[in-house]
Amino acid sequence: MTDNIHPLTRAALPGLTQRYASEKRFRLIGLSAVVLSLSFLVFLIGGIAFRGMGAFVQTEMQIEVSAETVENHTGSSFALMRKISLENFEASARSERRLSVSMVGEGADEDLENALADLGSFSGTARVWVRASDDIDVAWKADLDPEMMTTLRPKQVEWLQALANEDRLRTSFNTGFFTNGDSREAERAGIGGAFVGSLLTLSVCLLLSFAVGILAAIYLEEFAVKNKFTAFLEVNINNLATVPSIIFGLLGLAVFLNVFGLPRSSSLVGGMVLALMTLPTIIIASRVSLQAVPPSIREAALGLGATRVQAVFHHVLPLALPGMLTGTILGMARALGETAPLLMIGMVAFIADVPGGFTDPATALPVQVYLWSDIPERAFAEKTSGAILVLLVFLLLMNLTAIIMRKKLEKKW
Amino acid sequence: MADVKSQVSLTRPNSKLREQAIKVSLMASSMIAVLVTIGIVFSLAVEALRFFSEVNVFDFLFGSEWSPQTAMRADQVASKGAFGALPLLAGTFLISIIALMVAAPFGIYSAVYLAEYASSKRRAVLKPALEILAGVPTVVYGFFAAIVIAPAIRGWGQAIGLDIASESALAAGLVMGVMIIPLVSSISDDVITAVPSALREGSVGLGATKSETIRRVVLPAALPGIAGGLMLAASRAVGETMIVVMAAGLAANLTFNPLEAVTTVTVQIVMLLTGDQEFDSTKTLAAFALGLALFVITLVFNIIGNMIVNRFKEAYD
Amino acid sequence: MTVTEKKTADQQAPAEEPKIVATNVKVSYGGRDALHGIDLEIVARKVTALIGPSGCGKTTFLRCINRMNDLIPVAEVTGSITLDGNNIYAPEVDVEVLRRHVGMVFQKPNPFPKSIYDNVAYGPRIHGLASNKQELDKIVEKSLRRAGLWDEVSDRLEAPGTGLSGGQQQRLCIARAIAIEPAVILMDEPCSALDPIATAKIEELIHELKERYTIVIVTHSMQQAARVSDYTAFFHLGDLVEKGETEALFTNPKDERTEAYISGRIG
Incomplete structure (x- = not known):
């Protein structure tokens, strides 16, 4: 044995130093796989947040209104808005008149009407804020980046610069984005209708899938005799959980719409389709939480003379319920983000009105995202990302609720 | 004895009936799951059969030309080749394979790290974080693929002199791959954890380093299970709709070039059924035939995948 | 340097010199003591049996000798174990x-x-002990021969190792261990999963192996300890109660706990 080399160190085994290096490399590759996957997530959500934050605010411009014009005007506020636009931008040529009118946005007349009502009677001139058109909105939010002003005419750019220099542009919170229904005009389009549509759809889905899912789970876990039929049921449920969602849409189309004749595009049918889709998820989660209830609880109840039904409904179910709810929330989160099956049953039409009931034509948040993503106008790209952000916030809240419930549950057992 | 019997009744006639009713309703609820399956199979099969009375099954499965638009006109309904699904199936598999090529390395290496290296604290944070990727709605991935990834890929292609379609299979496949990373990773994680520690000890006891043990013993042992997991992931990719609707092409294109635009089964189902048309047209019936094909393909993938994974887990129980 | 030429320190050392010396070895799992201060010398090219009732710490001690306890994050080992003085x-x-x-x-x-x-070649491969296929073939054959398995498997070396019978599998594991020419072989109840015939074969093998290797074997069978070992150490509740030549310990135990154990009163 050589004196200066410790026989149990890497110096005594040729190649070990390289093996250690490859060990480090391997570990690093594993870590970077996780980190890269997560950075894609950050990139995805960050990119959409970056694009979509603008949807929550809208650009307004300050216009001058002379008391004289208002007093002399007799027609609609829409016509008044036109007149005031012409005055403000001193448009004389016929072509300029059209350009000046399209500086203000759809619904600016309402802003004007409200502002005048607030002002009451006034003399001379007053300045009021009205919403700008979507092209102005896009340009102003991009800090008048020339690349984002390609849709504006040179004259309009000139006016826009002038407004900017006089500090007569601002952004304010866009309430309409949350309350309005869909619109062909970007400055008026909102997710209100889609949101209510999602709400109605999810209520139907929850009602059906929760009730049926839990009852089915109780049967399978507590009452079913283990035989070939129940084994078939189980395989069936597990396979249903992996059926592509679009297939459920086809089922809804063929059965709910064409056989039962239920109203097309309605949140009722949407909810029913999503309920069928989430049912297996809820059954599986509910069975797991029933399995987690110790058998001693059942035995104790049965030992006191309770029937099986009593033992399950009075003692086992209350203990399993939180776990079942957790699974249900996760199922609902999935249903909320689902688009494809809703396309199949016609929830993809342009619907300007906020739906008032379960049988009204409706869309849902993710479908709205899909619809808007198809519109080439720039202003709608921002709306699309904005709608996605709202959708993601809801999903986050639902998942957090589920996680917190699960944590509480763990402490209990 | 007779007295006692008259006082203690051992039967409860009133509640018997109610109990029975409750049990029946419980059973009925679980039967709904079967009804759904029957409903799916029947509605798809019935409409598909009507479709196949107009279009030959073999022309549908092996025809290389897909152009449902021409068949809209009554005189062309019988024209052969317009409903050849081969390009759609090829497109579907092309995009799924790209997705798996992304998801497999990322998913498996992530699983190796999480199962073998990460401390339990780090694992508790990273694993759910990775799961978020699976919770993001597919419409979001589709939007992102269409407005960020596809233009970026096209831009890179131009920079190196490659002409890449703006709706390339590559863009859709890459994003879909990211979406199924958590699926691959969680199944691989399960499978890797199921490899008995006796095998790890056997290797470490011979003086192997951790990575040598993982690469030469654990992963080869886990391979069948991981392959089963990839089958399940492939089934997800084949059935995925929104990403391809938004980021893949519409034109049927029989190609295996990932830089070209291809269309998929799900894209065509959506295209055939959205918009206004008569329900009984060959076009809408074709959507159900495609639906049936999709259902069968994903079912087969799932059954095989589950069988492999379960057999693997049982082998080491 | 080839494997066959490599001389381990063991082969140069005089027969009775201790190969392994454990001094005051203590192990605790997350604060719970499993071993309280073990002192034991293990003689080169002899078989030392560690016996005792289950949970007595004999396996824990065995796993200290090649630091397999490192794999358990909460395990804490103090004291010293030397191999050839290191x-x-x-x-x-x-x-x-x-x-x-x-x-x-x-x-x-x-x-x-x-x-x-591949099972037998695994160790030589990772440590780079063979420079070509012929050498590796030689190592595999020699190891399988020493493990007494060659005649049974020489015609199906490419068959999966998991397809062998339990006793054959265990001899394959022994072949796998000796393929890298260790100085010491630790055996953790190697026959507990085997039938009596397979057990007899392994015990016979141990006899042959001790000509070249220092062997430490944990066993819960006193008969087995008596049959195969030269020295025996009796563990009880984390303490090393008694150690000595096997024959002496079994015929004339000094500690009453040892006596109780070998006569079947505790265990």
């Missing part, structure tokens, strides 16, 4: 080198899900 718990020691010299055979046969050949 402290194996010294900070500069690389466990891979240690384990290359101190092989291990486990309670349940754990062949890798690979071919018989």
Whole structure:
């Protein structure tokens, strides 16, 4: 044995130093796989947040209104808005008149009407804020980046610069984005209708899938005799959980719409389709939480003379319920983000009105995202990302609720 | 004895009936799951059969030309080749394979790290974080693929002199791959954890380093299970709709070039059924035939995948 | 340097010189003591049996000798164990080198899900002990011969190792361990999962192996300890109660606990 080399160190085994290096490399590759996957997530959500934050605010411009014009005007506020636009931008040529009118946005007349009502009677001139058109909105939010002003005419750019220099542009919170229904005009389009549509759809889905899912789970876990039929049921449920969602849409189309004749595009049918889709998820989660209830609880109840039904409904179910709810929330989160099956049953039409009931034509948040993503106008790209952000916030809240419930549950057992 | 019997009744006639009713309703609820399956199979099969009375099954499965638009006109309904699904199936598999090529390395290496290296604290944070990727709605991935990834890929292609379609299979496949990373990773994680520690000890006891043990013993042992997991992931990719609707092409294109635009089964189902048309047209019936094909393909993938994974887990129980 | 020429320190040392010296070895799992201060010398090229009732710490001690306890994050080992005078718990020691010299055979046969050949070749391959295929073939054949398995498997080296019978699997694991020419082989109840015939074969093998290797065997069978070992150490509740030559310990135990155990009153 050589004196200066410790026989149990890497110096005594040729190649070990390289093996250690490859060990480090391997570990690093594993870590970077996780980190890269997560950075894609950050990139995805960050990119959409970056694009979509603008949807929550809208650009307004300050216009001058002379008391004289208002007093002399007799027609609609829409016509008044036109007149005031012409005055403000001193448009004389016929072509300029059209350009000046399209500086203000759809619904600016309402802003004007409200502002005048607030002002009451006034003399001379007053300045009021009205919403700008979507092209102005896009340009102003991009800090008048020339690349984002390609849709504006040179004259309009000139006016826009002038407004900017006089500090007569601002952004304010866009309430309409949350309350309005869909619109062909970007400055008026909102997710209100889609949101209510999602709400109605999810209520139907929850009602059906929760009730049926839990009852089915109780049967399978507590009452079913283990035989070939129940084994078939189980395989069936597990396979249903992996059926592509679009297939459920086809089922809804063929059965709910064409056989039962239920109203097309309605949140009722949407909810029913999503309920069928989430049912297996809820059954599986509910069975797991029933399995987690110790058998001693059942035995104790049965030992006191309770029937099986009593033992399950009075003692086992209350203990399993939180776990079942957790699974249900996760199922609902999935249903909320689902688009494809809703396309199949016609929830993809342009619907300007906020739906008032379960049988009204409706869309849902993710479908709205899909619809808007198809519109080439720039202003709608921002709306699309904005709608996605709202959708993601809801999903986050639902998942957090589920996680917190699960944590509480763990402490209990 | 007779007295006692008259006082203690051992039967409860009133509640018997109610109990029975409750049990029946419980059973009925679980039967709904079967009804759904029957409903799916029947509605798809019935409409598909009507479709196949107009279009030959073999022309549908092996025809290389897909152009449902021409068949809209009554005189062309019988024209052969317009409903050849081969390009759609090829497109579907092309995009799924790209997705798996992304998801497999990322998913498996992530699983190796999480199962073998990460401390339990780090694992508790990273694993759910990775799961978020699976919770993001597919419409979001589709939007992102269409407005960020596809233009970026096209831009890179131009920079190196490659002409890449703006709706390339590559863009859709890459994003879909990211979406199924958590699926691959969680199944691989399960499978890797199921490899008995006796095998790890056997290797470490011979003086192997951790990575040598993982690469030469654990992963080869886990391979069948991981392959089963990839089958399940492939089934997800084949059935995925929104990403391809938004980021893949519409034109049927029989190609295996990932830089070209291809269309998929799900894209065509959506295209055939959205918009206004008569329900009984060959076009809408074709959507159900495609639906049936999709259902069968994903079912087969799932059954095989589950069988492999379960057999693997049982082998080491 | 080829494997056959390599002389381990063991082969140069005089027969009675201790190969392994454990001094005051204590192990605790997350604060719970499993071993309280073990002092034991293990003689070169002899078989030392560790016996005692289950949970007495004999396996824990065995796993200290090639630092397999390192795999358990909460395990804490203090004291010193030397191999040929070198402290194996010294900070500069690389466990891979240690384990290359101190092989291990486990309670349940754990062949890798690979071919018989690849199982035996695994160790030489990772440590780079063979420079070509012929050398590797030689090592595999020699190891299988020494493990008494060659005649049974020579015609199906490419068959999976997991397809062998339990006793064959365990001998395959022994072949796998000796393929890297360790100085010491640790055996953790190697026959507990085997039938009596397979057990007899392994015991016979141990007899042959001790000509070349220092063997430490954990067993819960006193008969087995009596049959195969030269020295025996009796563990009880984390203490080393008694140690000595096997014959002396079994015929004339000094401690009453040892006597109680070998007469079947505790265990």
